[in-house]
Amino acid sequence: MGNRAKILVIDDELAPRESIRIVLKDHYNVFTASGAREGLDAMDTNPVDIVVMDIKMPEMDGITALKEIKKRHPDTEVILLTAYASIETARDAIRFGAFDYLTKPFDKDDVLLVVEKGLKKKHTSAGLKLERDTLLDRTSYLEDQVKSARDNIMTCYEGTVKALILTIDAKDRYTFKHSNRVAKLSSSLAGAMGVSGKTIKEIEHAASIHDIGKIGIEETILRKNGQLTFNEYEEVKKHPTIGVRIVQSVPFLEDAIPVILHHHERYDGKGYPGGVKGDQISLSARIVIVADAVDAMMSVRPYRNALSKDEVLSELRGNAGTQFDPDIVDILLKDTVTL
Numbered sequence: 001m002g003n004r005a006k007i008l009v010i011d012d013e014l015a016p017r018e019s020i021r022i023v024l025k026d027h028y029n030v031f032t033a034s035g036a037r038e039g040l041d042a043m044d045t046n047p048v049d050i051v052v053m054d055i056k057m058p059e060m061d062g063i064t065a066l067k068e069i070k071k072r073h074p075d076t077e078v079i080l081l082t083a084y085a086s087i088e089t090a091r092d093a094i095r096f097g098a099f100d101y102l103t104k105p106f107d108k109d110d111v112l113l114v115v116e117k118g119l120k121k122k123h124t125s126a127g128l129k130l131e132r133d134t135l136l137d138r139t140s141y142l143e144d145q146v147k148s149a150r151d152n153i154m155t156c157y158e159g160t161v162k163a164l165i166l167t168i169d170a171k172d173r174y175t176f177k178h179s180n181r182v183a184k185l186s187s188s189l190a191g192a193m194g195v196s197g198k199t200i201k202e203i204e205h206a207a208s209i210h211d212i213g214k215i216g217i218e219e220t221i222l223r224k225n226g227q228l229t230f231n232e233y234e235e236v237k238k239h240p241t242i243g244v245r246i247v248q249s250v251p252f253l254e255d256a257i258p259v260i261l262h263h264h265e266r267y268d269g270k271g272y273p274g275g276v277k278g279d280q281i282s283l284s285a286r287i288v289i290v291a292d293a294v295d296a297m298m299s300v301r302p303y304r305n306a307l308s309k310d311e312v313l314s315e316l317r318g319n320a321g322t323q324f325d326p327d328i329v330d331i332l333l334k335d336t337v338t339l
């Protein structure tokens with residue numbers, strides 16, 4: 001009999017209490033209480049599926065008891081018993097969470113039908129609750145999976161960028177140090193331009209590997225003391241496209257491609273390799289173009305001394321709008337980002 005639903009009948013009058021118990025006892029485990037308090041106490045130790053309860057009771061009325069039951073046992077369905085005179089009260093009780101009501105004197109089949117419906121509703125609600133809980137569990141599991149996948153991608157991303165930076169270092173120490181400085185200046189410029197934190201990081205990473213294509217250029221050319229011949233220079237000019245070939249097989253590095261490809265373009269379209277100009281060059285690449293040039297000018301090269309800060313600013317001013325994006329040059333001229 002353990003699987004039978006549990007019904008608690010609460011009524012201060014013995015006759016209706018007993019007649020309901022008799023109607024239900026062949027189908028359910030029926031308990032009785034002669035008052036709301038007694039019933040509530042019993043439910044604390046022995047929760048039931050359905051409460052069938054009189055509205056008019058001396059000690060605690062059925063509506064007050066209904067609210068208490070719904071508070072303590074929200075899943076228990078409550079069916080109210082009412083005399084015809086209190087039928088409005090019973091209807092009102094539905095909005096406090098009562099499932100239905102039965103009018104005295106009640107019909108045996110009505111009692112069975114309403115209790116059966118109450119149980120069905122309880123099981124449906126329990127089923128929906130279980131479904132909702134399962135969905136919530138599943139959602140939180142998926143959120144965890146997405147977070148851990150994102151963390152993995154970030155670790156791969158950082159690791160790949162680091163590996164590429166170290167590859168540059170192994171090939172050419174100057175390019176490595178230069179790339180680090182360009183990355184720092186690019187990130188400061190991007191910050192001064194109001195770019196979002198995530199994009200600043202992307203620009204910084206892209207800037208740190210902007211010359212990655214130099215891996216594919218002969219060391220004798222890269223380390224040559226003195227001016228390059230025409231052919232040597234043509235060879236060096238291939239490094240942006242070589243760089244793109246290196247990183248394009250790594251999907252999460254695709255944001256770096258415009259920077260790698262366009263960091264020798266000019267604002268007026270006279271750069272290489274594509275001769276693109278103005279807004280055709282992405283903002284991140286326009287930032288790196290300025291940072292790259294600034295660092296090159298401020299570095300000692302085998303064939304010339306480093307330029308002073310004033311000389312660099314004067315070069316920038318003179319080439320704003322031709323070689324460089326004038327808005328980015330402005331940031332340096334106004335000392336928003338100091339060199």
Ligand SMILES: [Fe+2]
Pocket residue numbers: 210211239263264
């Ligand atoms: Fe370069």
